[in-house]
Amino acid sequence: MSRRGILAAAALGSAATLLGAGVARADQPGEYHPAPDGPAPDDGVSVLALVTQSEVNNEPTYYEVNGARTSFRYEPTFYSRMELWHQRWRQWTPNHWTAPHQIYCYGVYVNKPGMHGEGRAFDLARLLITNRNNGTMFLGFNGRYDQWSTWSTDAMITERIRYWGTLASLHYHFRHVISYLDNSEHHNHVHIDNAISGGGDSSFATSSSTQTLFVQATCRYIWGFDTGIDGEFGPQTQSHSAAVLSRLGSDGSITTQSRWQVFCRGSALQAWAMRP
Template identity: 40%
Template sequence: MTTHDEHATASRRSILGGAMGAGALGLVGAGATGLAAAGPAAAHGTITSYSSINGARTVYEVNGALTTWGYRPSFHSRLDTWLAFWNANTPSSWANVSRVWSYGAHYDGRVTEAHNNGRGFDLSRLYTGSTRRFNARYDQWRTLSGSDLALTRRRYWATSASAHYHFRNVLTYAYNGDHWNHIHIDNLVSGTANSSFDSSSRAQVLHVQASCRYVWGLPTTVDGVWGSQTSGHSNRVLRAAGVATGGIGTQSRWLAFNRATTRKGYGTQSYPAA
């Protein structure tokens, strides 16, 4: 497993009120065993405050307030690129995202390396105008049923795919309970480039399996273990997406898998059955 991969992030179930401004989250929690302790602010280089991502204002999930957070500029640029990709691969009848709800980005008091360095972001919701298009609050919607559950879950994994396209580390509700109310995104491994696939990454394998099952309708077991079923089902998705040969082990095919999953999950494009 790659260094820094799939680090456990602090649970949002324990939240302390705090001053909310550039670089202040006021969040603490458990689940960070084995991480390096947060260092002084100077250790992480330049942190710049931003009030938006790709023109969409950022909102603090806890209180609904428009909030400015601090980021490493190169990480914020990757978030801009990700959200532009999301806009481009969701229905053209929708306006661009206007609000990005989150539990925050940089905070020196966190013990997680990504957030301490301004290179982590915890995504909870996306809105176009007043309409919520994506909801990461699995803690709230997991009790839905029927078509409401199917739609919410399909869009969840489609958005996960958009993030996996751009970032190596993406942690979802399937990864552990700490992520039942957000998707964690960071670029500690992928840096300023798009991501690539590693079959030893439990987070990535869970994403592939859940995408095959909940977006593409295949009977894929979601257990985080790479095996013949997951390999075969992801290959079927690639064939449906128009990739003639090979699996997701190469970056171009991994990106094709995630782009098609984003588009299918949001109904942007029709594909043959996988």
């Protein structure tokens, strides 16, 4: 089968039918995630235009609920964006983080309103990575805040730094990335969609509480500032994010796309340097 050319042959069906065909539904949690600036326009995406894939960038996908190797259905442009993200993510992570990977997800296409209903959203739970030095697998990303938030201090700090490092890489590529700071529905996964950024990389808007929460958490947990985390882009957040840019050899505000990308990429690299 061609990885790119497979069309979903089945029309909309029940959850049992979809699971029987090896395509998981995100029955839990949070299938509907409207974009922060309002719902995306109706693009007329047909379920028959979705492609079925069992991997992202040649790394297999699994259903977080039962751990089974699982295929998911994607709108083609969104799938390409996921692959580009993963390619860059691999380039930015430490050299001993190598394939094979295991990508755990709660779902992509779901027969509901919103980006999941268009196959343009991904609920990322965990990324297991092979350590080149010893051949064992470890958690390079753990979206299960519901679990690691109660771990011992050192283990929790490691997971938190790697969490925000991976979110930095996701924010570089996608305008809409929902974390555990947004609401309790996202305590066990990160929601990603391209409702706003479409086929391009992301940019920053001070009106986005979701993006601002990311900036504040990154300044605090990766760069060591005492940044308050409230989702409001005020003077302190402006000052601390500008200081991060300065450390990264840039200047000014993250409100331009080029500086936003410097902030995201640099924060990802800093996180993995801290917890390789």
